[in-house]
Structure formats: structure tokens, C-alpha cells
Amino acid sequence: MAENRNHPGFDVSGESLLLPGIELYALDHTSPEPEVLNALSRETHLRTTSPQMLSGHLQGTLLRMISLMCKPKLALEIGTFTGYSAICLASGISQGGTLHTIECNPEPGEIASKYFRKAGLETVIHQHIGDAFDILQELNGPFGLVFIDANKDDYIRYFEMVFPKVETGGIILADNTLWYGRVLTPQAATDRETKGIVAFNEYIRNHSGVESLLLPVRDGLTIIRKLKS
Numbered sequence: 549m550a551e552n553r554n555h556p557g558f559d560v561s562g563e564s565l566l567l568p569g570i571e572l573y574a575l576d577h578t579s580p581e582p583e584v585l586n587a588l589s590r591e592t593h594l595r596t597t598s599p600q601m602l603s604g605h606l607q608g609t610l611l612r613m614i615s616l617m618c619k620p621k622l623a624l625e626i627g628t629f630t631g632y633s634a635i636c637l638a639s640g641i642s643q644g645g646t647l648h649t650i651e652c653n654p655e656p657g658e659i660a661s662k663y664f665r666k667a668g669l670e671t672v673i674h675q676h677i678g679d680a681f682d683i684l685q686e687l688n689g690p691f692g693l694v695f696i697d698a699n700k701d702d703y704i705r706y707f708e709m710v711f712p713k714v715e716t717g718g719i720i721l722a723d724n725t726l727w728y729g730r731v732l733t734p735q736a737a738t739d740r741e742t743k744g745i746v747a748f749n750e751y752i753r754n755h756s757g758v759e760s761l762l763l764p765v766r767d768g769l770t771i772i773r774k775l776k777s
């Protein structure tokens with residue numbers, strides 16, 4: 549999720565471009581947050597300085613639903629943070645399958661491993677602590693589902709490293725693709741995150757090997773389906 553929060557949209561734990569009333573209504577008409585995720589969210593707010601980075605209940609439920617529909621044998625997440633989205637994604641992994649999740653910061657990684665155990669997912673989720681660019685070189689696919697949610701100015705590089713390892717028909721999800729709405733006025737943006745997200749969105753739009761859907765949920769979630777290598 550988003551690293552900065554300078555606008556009034558919100559949900560329980562983070563950012564949204566939806567009207568607050570709409571977000572609350574949507575949350576109220578979504579199945580309740582599992583206790584383990586609720587506890588993880590509370591601990592993340594108490595123990596980290598950027599709790600808004602966690603996916604939160606609305607987006608987490610969407611990730612879980614997508615994973616349940618894809619039923620991947622092998623999945624990958626870039627940007628674990630405290631593990632909220634990893635737990636959601638892991639819920640849909642096929643029997644005997646694995647979710648690899650990568651985080652460069654060991655501190656939130658500790659919280660994540662505690663909650664992977666609490667969720668009974670410690671044998672499903674394989675946690676990697678280190679730089680995604682190093683770890684991705686060692687991971688082989690084929691991945692059926694990938695979630696990109698780390699540095700916003702590196703999205704094209706993550707995508708290009710991962711794409712050859714995604715199976716045909718596989719799904720790549722990219723978070724924060726509306727970046728607080730700043731994508732609408734990129735000429736006014738001088739920050740590298742906005743530039744990175746705008747470049748990524750253009751790159752995906754022009755990529756002949758995928759079809760994509762940018763969903764205006766929360767801070768924007770793009771669903772990308774691989775058609776061919």
C-alpha cells in the first residue's frame with residue numbers, strides 16, 4: 549500500500565480514493581475481517597511507523613477472492629511488509645502449493661512470520677528477507693499469481709524480471725496504480741513514485757503480451773493477465 553498519506557480518503561488502515569462514506573458502506577457489506585488479520589492490523593498500527601502500507605480489509609478480501617479464483621500452485625509477492633496481503637493471497641493457494649513473499653526490511657518481516665504461524669500458513673508461505681532484485685534471480689516459476697507492492701519507481705523492473713516466470717494465463721496484480729490520483733496530473737508531479745507509476749501504467753497499456761484492467765479500488769489495483777511471452 550501507499551507510503552505517503554496526504555489526502556482525506558481512508559479505510560480502516562490505509563488509503564483510498566473512494567468517498568469515505570462509500571468505503572465504509574463497502575466495508576460494512578463485505579464479510580468480516582478474520583480475527584488473525586484484525587490482530588495483525590492492530591499490531592502493525594502499534595509497532596510500525598507506516599501502518600498505512602498494509603492492504604487492509606477491503607483490498608485484502610479482493611486479493612483473497614482473486615487467489616481463490618486462480619488457485620495458483622505457485623505465487624509470488626514483492627513487498628511483504630507485516631504480511632497482511634500475504635495471508636490473504638495464501639488463502640487461495642492450491643493444496644501443496646507455495647507463496648513466495650519478499651521483504652527487504654527484517655523488522656516488519658518479524659511481525660509477518662509471527663502472523664503466518666498464527667494463521668497456520670507457515671508451511672504455505674515461504675518468506676524471503678532481502679532485496680527483491682537479488683531474490684527474484686533465484687526463484688523459478690511458473691507463477692500463477694504475482695502481487696507487486698514494493699518500491700513504486702521500480703515497478704517496470706519488477707515486472708520485467710517476473711514476466712518470463714509467469715505461466716500463460718497467469719495473473720499479475722500491481723498495487724497503488726492510481727497513486728493518490730496524482731496520475732491525473734503527472735506534469736505537476738516531481739516525485740519519483742508518481743513518475744514510476746505513470747511510466748508503469750503506460751508500459752502495461754502498450755504491452756502486447758497482456759490484457760489489463762485498472763480497478764479504481766482504494767489506491768488503484770491493476771489486474772494483468774499474461775497472454776503470451
Ligand SMILES: C[S@@+](CC[C@H](N)C(=O)[O-])C[C@H]1O[C@@H](n2cnc3c(N)ncnc32)[C@H](O)[C@@H]1O
Nearest residue numbers: 549601602603627629632633651652680698699
Ligand atoms: C507497501 S509495503 C507492502 C505492503 C503489503 N504488501 C501489504 O499489503 O500488507 C511495501 C514493502 O516493500 C518493501 N520493499 C521495497 N522495495 C523492496 C525491494 N527492492 N525488495 C524487497 N522489499 C522491498 C518495503 O520495505 C515495504 O515493506
